[in-house]
Amino acid sequence: MPGGAPIFARAVKNKRQKIKGKMERMSNRIILQGKNLALNYGARRIFEHVTFIIHEGDKVGLVGPNGAGKTSLFRVLTGSEEPSEGSLSWTQGVRVGYLQQVRTPPAGQTVFAAALEELADILAMRAEISHLEQEMERPETLADEGALEKVMAEYADLVHRYEEGGGYGAEAKVRSVLRGLGFSEDDFSLPAEVLSGGQKTRLALARLLLRPYDLLMLDEPTNHLDIAATEWLEDYLRDYRGAVLVISHDRYFLDKICSRIFHLERGSLDVYPGNYSRFLQLCEEALLAQRRAYAKDQREIARMEEYIRRNKAGVNAKQARGRETLLARRARIARPVESRSLQDLKFVPQTSSAEQVLVLRDLAAAYPGRPLFSGLDLTVKRGECIAILGKNGAGKTSLFRILLGELPPAGGDVLFGLRVKPAYYAQEQEHLNGNDTLLEAIRSMRPMTEEQARTLLGRFLFRGDDVFKKVGVLSGGEKSRLVLAQLFLTGANLLLLDEPTNNLDIGAKEALEEALADFPGTLLVISHDRFFLDRLADRVLELADGRFTQYLGNYSDYRAKKAEQEGAIKEAAQRAASQGRSDEHRTGSGAGSATKVSGAAASLSDGASGGTARSKGAKLTNPWKREQALKEAESRIASLEERLKALTEALADESTYRDGEQARRTQEAYEQVRRELDDAYSQWEAVVESM
Structure with missing residues (x-):
């Protein structure tokens, strides 16, 4: 080994340590600061006095009810909206990534090529390295010692930068990100334009994740992701070197990645340390303190009013008038504002089903030329909640369509028990008529007066003139609440729920969980909401490779069992590999x-x-x-x-x-x-x- 190599390596190492120390000192560097931001749409104020700081490496969740202005705040941060008041201060040179800013791949470009394109700087360095290698081999260069030394210096510097930038693993990184977000190897060669809407969103997310940004802004990134892809994204973002600001209603996701929470509601932003669970705890403590302060203030006011009432006309009238003056000047504590969410939500079956609700025997499903699953045996008892998990496209919704009689089974039997009345919550809400008003949509379910319909819709947060809106103009969250209102009217004792929490804000999700936890009937649920599944599931059916596997317990129990199984497989593989190396060493085959x-x-x-x-x-x-x-x-x-x-x-x-x-x-x-x-x-x- 050349004698100078270790000395060179030590110099490189010392340089790296200095850079690392500098980065550590900069780890608390502010990359974005907002001061007194406000946004108005005409006379309507979306938010005001919004002040916050984002540091380098921060992982921040932006939460709040639907319509609070979270996406509007994102538009202000990305410059697509100008704030009505206040200022934004960015640190010079900060690179910001936002999903809506990712351009559409050119026609004909494959999924893999579209993703690899995001590493254009790596590819450019690779081409330049190849060029320099050719240059060093030219006779003219070899004959000129000075020219050769210059090219070699350029080559060494470029190779170092290429290595530091992960150039050797560029393709592997692209494959890892695409697979993590649910793309198969077969998908890599597909033209990007033939992808479904959800796949295109996932490809755009993959391209965003491949670039090194100082701040990554994500609006509901777990939409269109199954649980496996969501968990992969959690791990990726938790280890992401840049800062992340994410809008999400996925409580499990927020708990995993966030170290701070920005809460936007009623036009104001509050900042909380910790993850989402810590935020809930702090909110509850603050609300409890406000209630106590308000109650104490009200008791004091009542005591003063009682004194004034009793003494206004008596010998203590002067003191009573003084108290009255003090009371008029008193700064009163405002009544604590409770979060506006679904109210009194209960699903009440018209009749109780038999103890045995549903029996499936050797059930199979397939589309022409494409088998989905087979061999499903299942007995469902009254009062159970069974969660059905699996990758997108595995056949979960097809199972529901078979149970509803919309799709014939490819084999096997479906047997319902006595007095079973099913109702279906469709993920795509395709049964809604876009030309109906909300009143018409509700009254089509059951004869009722306009006042009764308005009262019901009010419980689902549709108030005033909202009831005359056309269904077609509703937001995703509003459509979800309308479908829940319709489901409420069915009186069903078996609910088939396909992604019921999609588009609901966190408060609505919690209200739905409460209602379903108290539901005396039976639930079959397809969901990627792990918090929701933890609260409700009694059993988990996992659909993978065309077969169902059953796990007792909720989502956390399922994950623990899966981790145990994966650990056992990994341990067995390590033992086999260790044995193989020992055998190779004994036989000398590895020489x-x-x-x-x-x-x-x-x-x-x-x-x-x-x-x-x-x-x-x-x-x-x-x-x-x-x-x-x-x-x-x-x-x-x-x-x-x-x-x-x-x-x-x-x-x-x-x-x-x-x-x-x-x-x-x-x-x-x-x-x-x-x-x-x-x-x-x-x-x-x-x-x-x-x-």
């Missing part, structure tokens, strides 16, 4: 494989502990031992550099990325060897310092 990816990855543990006893221990006083330790350290560095070179070549080879799993393993092996090489340099430095 000479340092230049192969599998050999490099398999030998990561070799030498990992070499010299560690000397690396951080006492100084070596024996000259022979010092020399021996130095040789061992340099030998280990040379070996690791050879492995790193092999893995670097593999990552630069396009064939590596034909197998997504191989690409992932190669990238992981590369990162592991880099860490070991850093450790080896540290050990070498320790030996040198002991001399």
Whole structure:
């Protein structure tokens, strides 16, 4: 090994440590500050006196009821709306990513190409590296020592920047993000324009996540994601180096990623430390304190009024008039404002069903040329809540359509119990007539007077002239509340609910949970809302690879069981791999494989502990031992550099990325060897310092 290599490595390491220290000092850097922001639409004020700060690396959830102005605030932050009052201060050079700003891929571009395009800077560096390599091989360059040195310096700097930017793992990163958001390998080659609306949104989100932004702004990012993709996104955002500001009604999601909560309601913004659960706790404590203060104030006012009433005409009239003056000047504590949400929501069956509500025997579903699932055996008892989980497109909604008689089964039997009356909450709400008014939509369910219909709609937050709105102009949240109002009128004892919490704000979700928890009938629920499932589910049916698997308990119980199973599988795989390495070592079959990816990855543990006893221990006083330790350290560095070179070549080879799993393993092996090489340099430095 060249004698100068460790010295060069130490200089690089020192430089990195200085950069890291600088970054740590800047970690509390303010990247955005809003002061007294206000937004008006004509005479209507959306919000006012909105003041906040976002620091580097912040993870902030923006919450509030539908219509509070959250998306309007986002538009102000992105510059698509000008605030009526106040100011925004951005730190110079801050890069901001917002989903609505992601452009549509060109026609004919594949899903993978559209995502990879977001790493254009990496691709440009890759092309320039190739150009410099060719330049270094030209006879003219080789003959000119000065020119060669200049090209080599440019090449070394560019390769370093390319490596630091994750250039060798660019394709692997794209595949990881696309798979994480629910795209299969087969989807990668599809033209982007043939994707469904939900898939296009997921592709846009993937492209957004691939770029390194200082602030990422996400408006309901978990819409169109199944649970697996949502959990992947949580992990990704939690480790994201930039700041994140997210609008979401997914309480589980907010708990996982947020360290602060911005609460926007009734035109004002309040900032709370902690995640969503902590926010709820602080809100409850604040509301309780307000109630107590208000009650105390009211008691004091009542006492003064009683004194004035009793003494106004008596011997103490002068004192009573003084009290009256004091009372008139008294600053009164305002009545605490309770959150406006669904009220008195209860689903009451017209009649009770038999104990055995539903039996499915060897049930199968398929579309022409496409099987969905088979072999479903299930018995549903009265009062149960069964959650149905699975990836989008797995066949969950098709199961509901079979139960409702809208789709014939491909095989098996469906048997309903006596007196079972089902009702369906459709995710797409396709049964709604866009030309009906809300009054007409409600009165079509059951004969009732206009006053009765208005009273019912009021319980679902439709008041005043809202009842004359056409269904077609309603927002997603308003349509969801209308469907719930219709469901309320069915008197059903078996509710089939397909994503019932979509488009509902958090307060409405909680009210719906309360109503369904008290429902004496039976529930079959398709949902990606894990908080909702934790509250209600008694059993979980997971649909994967065309088969249902049953888990007892709620969502948390299901996740714990899955984690236990995955841990057992991983442990078995590690044991098998360890046994394989032992066999390979005994037979010598691994010799000479340092230049192969599998050999490099398999030998990561070799030498990992070499010299560690000397690396951080006492100084070596024996000259022979010092020399021996130095040789061992340099030998280990040379070996690791050879492995790193092999893995670097593999990552630069396009064939590596034909197998997504191989690409992932190669990238992981590369990162592991880099860490070991850093450790080896540290050990070498320790030996040198002991001399």
